[in-house]
Amino acid sequence: MKKHILVIAGDGIGQEVTAVGKQVLERIAGKFGHEFTYDEALIGHAAIEATGNPLPEATITKSKASDAILFGAVGHPKYDNDPSAKLRPEQGLLGIRKALGLYANLRPIKLFDELLGASSIKPEFLQGADILFFRELTGDVYFGEKGRNEDRSTAYDTMIYSRYEVERIAVKAFEAAMTRRKKLCSVDKANVLESSRLWREVVQKVAKRYPEVDVEHQFIDAAAMLLIKDPRRFDVVLTGNLFGDILTDEASQIAGSMGMLASASVGDTIGLYEPIHGSAHDIAGKGVANPLASVLSVALMLDISFGLKSEAETVLTAVDTVLKAGYRTRDIADGNTSSEKILGTEAMGARLIAELN
Ligand code: NAD
Ligand code: IPM
Ligand code: MN
Secondary structure (H helix, E strand, C coil), rough: EEEEEEEECCCHHHHHHHHHHHHHHHHHHHHCCCEEEEECCCCCCCCCCCCCCCCCHHHHHHHHHCCCCEEECCHHHHHHHHCCCCCCHHHHHHHHHCCCCCCCEEEEEEEEEEHHHCCCHHHHHCCCCCEEEEEEECHHHHHEEEEECCCCCCEEEECCCCCCHHHHHHHHHHHHHCCCCCCCEECCCCCCHHHHHHHHHHHHHHCCCCCCCEEEEHHHHHHHHHHHCCCCCEEEEEHHHHHHHHHHHHHHHHHHCCCEEEEECCCCEEEEEECCCCCCCCCCCCCCCCCCHHHEEEEHHHHHHHHHHHHHHHHHHHHHHHHCCCCHHHHCCCCCCCCCEEEEEEHHHHHHHHHHH
C-alpha cells in the first residue's frame, strides 16, 4: 500500500516522541511491504518563530495533500506565562482541527496489564478497564465568540453547540458502542447549561436509533468522580470539547501516565493522530519523554486511516512485549523497576524497533 504521511512534530517533546512514531511507521512499512512517503510541516511556537504564524498556509496545503497526519504537540512556557500574547502556539492546533473538519477526537484508555502498578489507583479497581472517549473537537467554548469589554475589565468565552454538531459526533460514538460492550455514557452539565440541555436532547434522540445500546447521562462533576471511583463502569464516553479535554487527562492516570494516551482526530476526510499530552517543557530536551503515546497514535493511524488492522495489532503487541520485558520510561516506572530497565525516549524507541524486526 502507498501512503503519504505528513509529520507535524511541533514543540517541546513533540519533536522527540514523533521521531519515534515515525521510526515505527518506517519499520512497519518495511516489514509489511508498504511504501510510506513523508513530508514535514511547521506548527505552534516553532512556526511562529520561523514564519510569524502558528499555522502557516503551507501546513494546511501539505495536510490536505496527505493521507494522514502524525502530530506531536504545541506549546511554550513563554506564552503560558504571558496572558496578553496575541499569537499563541495553541492557535495552530485549534486552527488545523477546524480547517480539516476534525470534529471527533477518539481517545482510547488502553490499560496494559503490566502498568497496573504505575497508576496511583489501586490495581483491583483498574484491572480490565477499557474506555473509549469521543471528545467533540471543533465546537464548544473553544470556538464560540470570545472577547473583552471596552475597558478590558471583563472577558467572555461563549459555550455554543448546534444540533448538527452534537448529532454527528453522537452518531460516531453510538456506532463505536455497537462494536464494543454496547454501553454509552454521555457527559454534560445539563442541570446548569443551556448548551448541555441541547446536547442531552440530541443524544437522547440519536439513542432511539440504537435501542441495543445501554445509555446513561452523567453530569461532568459526577463523571469526574466516577472515573476514579470505578473506571470499569465505562465503555464509550461521549462528551463536549472542554469536558473531554479535562476528563481524558484525568483518565490518563488509569493507563498510568499522560505518556500512554494516544488519540485520533477524525472528521469526514483525513485523520490526524496525536498524543493527548502537550509539549511538556519540564522534561523537553532531556530525552526522557515517553514515546508510547505517539507510537500508539501510529497504531490508530494504521487502523483507522489505512485499514491496516494486522499492522496496527503488530504495533500494539510490540508495545506490550517491551512492557512485559520490564522496560519503562521514567513516567511509568514504579518501585519494582530496576534502574537499568528505565529507558530514555530513544532507547525505548530502539527496543520497539528491535521487537518489530
Ligand atoms: P503536558 O501534557 O505538556 O504535561 C503535563 C505533565 O505530564 C508534565 O509533568 C509532563 O512532564 C508530563 N508528560 C506529558 N507528556 C509526557 C510524556 N510523553 N512522557 C512523560 N511525561 C509526560 O501539559 P502542560 O504542562 O499543562 O502543558 C505544557 C504545554 O503544552 C502548554 O503550553 C500547553 O498549552 C501545551 N499542550 C499542548 C497539547 C497538544 O499539543 N495537544 C496538549 C496539552 C497541552
Ligand atoms: C489537547 C490540548 C489542546 C486542547 C490545547 C493545546 C489547545 O490540551 O489536545 O488536549 O485543549 O484541545
Ligand atoms: Mn488537553
